[in-house]
Amino acid sequence: MAVTQNPDAANLTAPYDDQTSDQQNSLSFSSVKLQKLPHLTDYLTDLQTRPNPLENNPYFHPSDGFYVTPSDVILRQIAYDLSGTFPSPSPHLAYHRGGPRSLIYFEPSRTRVAIVTCGGLCPGLNTVIRELVVGLWDLYGVRQIFGITAGYRGFYSREPLELNPKLVHDWHRKGGTVLETSRGGFDLNKIVDAIQDRGFNQVYIIGGDGTLRGAVKIFNEIYRRKLNVAIAGIPKTVDNDVGIIDRSFGFQTAVEMAQQAINAANVEAESAVNGIGLVKLMGRITGHIALFATLSSRDVDCCLIPEVDFYLEGKGGLFEFLDQRLRDNGHAVLVVAEGAGQEMIPRNEAQKQDRDESGNLVLLDVGGWLKSELMKWWSRDHPNELFTVKYIDPTYMIRAVPANAADSLYCTLVAHSTIHGVMAGYTGFVSGPINGNYAYIPLEEVAQTKNAVNTRDHKWAWVRSVTSQPDFMRSS
Numbered sequence: 001m002a003v004t005q006n007p008d009a010a011n012l013t014a015p016y017d018d019q020t021s022d023q024q025n026s027l028s029f030s031s032v033k034l035q036k037l038p039h040l041t042d043y044l045t046d047l048q049t050r051p052n053p054l055e056n057n058p059y060f061h062p063s064d065g066f067y068v069t070p071s072d073v074i075l076r077q078i079a080y081d082l083s084g085t086f087p088s089p090s091p092h093l094a095y096h097r098g099g100p101r102s103l104i105y106f107e108p109s110r111t112r113v114a115i116v117t118c119g120g121l122c123p124g125l126n127t128v129i130r131e132l133v134v135g136l137w138d139l140y141g142v143r144q145i146f147g148i149t150a151g152y153r154g155f156y157s158r159e160p161l162e163l164n165p166k167l168v169h170d171w172h173r174k175g176g177t178v179l180e181t182s183r184g185g186f187d188l189n190k191i192v193d194a195i196q197d198r199g200f201n202q203v204y205i206i207g208g209d210g211t212l213r214g215a216v217k218i219f220n221e222i223y224r225r226k227l228n229v230a231i232a233g234i235p236k237t238v239d240n241d242v243g244i245i246d247r248s249f250g251f252q253t254a255v256e257m258a259q260q261a262i263n264a265a266n267v268e269a270e271s272a273v274n275g276i277g278l279v280k281l282m283g284r285i286t287g288h289i290a291l292f293a294t295l296s297s298r299d300v301d302c303c304l305i306p307e308v309d310f311y312l313e314g315k316g317g318l319f320e321f322l323d324q325r326l327r328d329n330g331h332a333v334l335v336v337a338e339g340a341g342q343e344m345i346p347r348n349e350a351q352k353q354d355r356d357e358s359g360n361l362v363l364l365d366v367g368g369w370l371k372s373e374l375m376k377w378w379s380r381d382h383p384n385e386l387f388t389v390k391y392i393d394p395t396y397m398i399r400a401v402p403a404n405a406a407d408s409l410y411c412t413l414v415a416h417s418t419i420h421g422v423m424a425g426y427t428g429f430v431s432g433p434i435n436g437n438y439a440y441i442p443l444e445e446v447a448q449t450k451n452a453v454n455t456r457d458h459k460w461a462w463v464r465s466v467t468s469q470p471d472f473m474r475s476s
């Protein structure tokens with residue numbers, strides 16, 4: 001078999017820095033910049049290729065166009081203003097399209113796989129693990145597949161769990177992760193030593209922003225040691241705080257689960273005199289769950305997220321708004337993301353330092369604080385009127401469930417897309433949907449990019465239009 005260099009490197013990664021502004025404003029192939037993807041051949045130049053075994057799989061009949069080539073790309077941006085009023089990004093960023101390649105860089109019988117889950121739970125974790133195992137086994141004939149238990153620390157402190165399709169066949173029905181997860185315990189050298197000692201040559205790391213930052217370090221160390229080991233990240237973020245990809249698996253399930261809490265809050269509020277239903281939803285630094293749950297509910301009067309400052313008292317404040325809603329409707333429903341309003345809640349010195357095992361700041365309970373402030377406000381301003389606040393905190397109920405149908409489909413596609421990329425020799429990458437199409441994105445780029453709610457785009461305007469809530473801009 002011929003010795004092959006990374007086919008993408010030579011042809012498609014030319015710099016496009018020196019364009020004129022006219023060229024920058026027009027979308028042509030010459031103004032598209034393909035994001036370079038690390039490949040094992042970047043540092044192991046004599047790797048052999050072999051035909052994709054799907055070629056001989058009795059259930060597959062690869063037709064023309066079945067295999068994805070290095071020139072198949074997904075554009076990052078799909079909305080453009082052709083009048084040129086707003087500058088379009090230049091160059092137009094593109095990523096390699098996910099999918100099977102005609103040549104692969106791994107001999108299936110010598111492939112040894114590790115799969116690990118880290119960070120908080122997310123609906124669909126078990127489905128992704130299941131699909132990785134079944135996909136590697138059925139599509140590529142890989143037989144040595146192991147689960148690393150208890151997150152990153154499991155690499156060096158636990159025996160790997162051998163996985164096969166029979167063992168994982170019903171895992172998609174279970175919430176959580178059968179492999180178990182944890183926070184903290186990231187010891188780079190011990191992890192890479194364990195990967196080397198146990199002979200793993202493909203490592204699939206499923207986790208959120210922290211996990212992906214750890215995966216970048218693992219990839220860099222593997223690169224430094226020049227090991228024939230591919231590292232792939234699969235973004236898992238129920239909060240949807242990881243950038244570039246459309247969203248994570250599990251996010252839609254969490255939004256759907258949140259409806260039960262909002263419905264209950266609405267029933268309680270409607271059934272009381274001057275009733276307020278208050279729901280706190282997950283969202284440490286981003287308010288996507290609260291935002292999407294609000295948009296899909298129609299019963300929410302006000303949505304508070306970390307990206308939008310708010311205040312309680314005075315003109316244009318939350319209390320004035322709620323006073324009016326209670327006068328108009330007799331009840332109101334408030335949805336608050338857990339990371340909202342944190343700077344308004346008094347913190348003692350110990351609470352200022354309080355971090356979880358991974359170093360994430362431990363948040364104070366914004367729902368409990370809001371309830372108590374609401375009660376104080378009402379008894380001060382309306383001492384003789386009935387008032388009720390029913391506070392619902394569904395916390396883990398929105399994430400400790402199996403994925404819904406849409407998220408399950410996502411889990412299958414992301415698992416298979418990642419397997420195809422790894423078998424093709426890509427490493428240090430993440431697979432995820434960009435504008436609905438699965439793409440391969442450099443791990444480092446994803447790990448560095450946060451996905452905050454853009455309060456200047458249409459989604460936040462939709463929230464304002466369904467709730468008619470204040471913008472909390474103080475008039476001077």
Ligand SMILES: Nc1ncnc2c1ncn2[C@@H]1O[C@H](COP(=O)(O)OP(=O)(O)OP(=O)(O)O)[C@@H](O)[C@H]1O
Nearest residue numbers: 118119120183184186207208209210211213214358
């Ligand atoms: N900057 C970092 N470098 C190396 N490892 C990290 C880094 N940040 C976090 N980790 C490790 O990644 C793992 C998961 O991190 P974390 O608990 O922050 O969850 P996460 O992946 O961000 O998921 P989520 O935000 O959904 O809970 C932990 O083992 C943690 O030690």
Ligand SMILES: O=P(O)(O)OC[C@H]1O[C@](O)(CO)[C@@H](O)[C@@H]1O
Nearest residue numbers: 120121208238239282283284356
């Ligand atoms: O209690 P745990 O497991 O640390 O997880 C809580 C955090 O995890 C997240 O769900 C992110 O995964 C946050 O929304 C939440 O603050």
Ligand SMILES: [Mg+2]
Nearest residue numbers: 119208209210
């Ligand atoms: Mg995180």
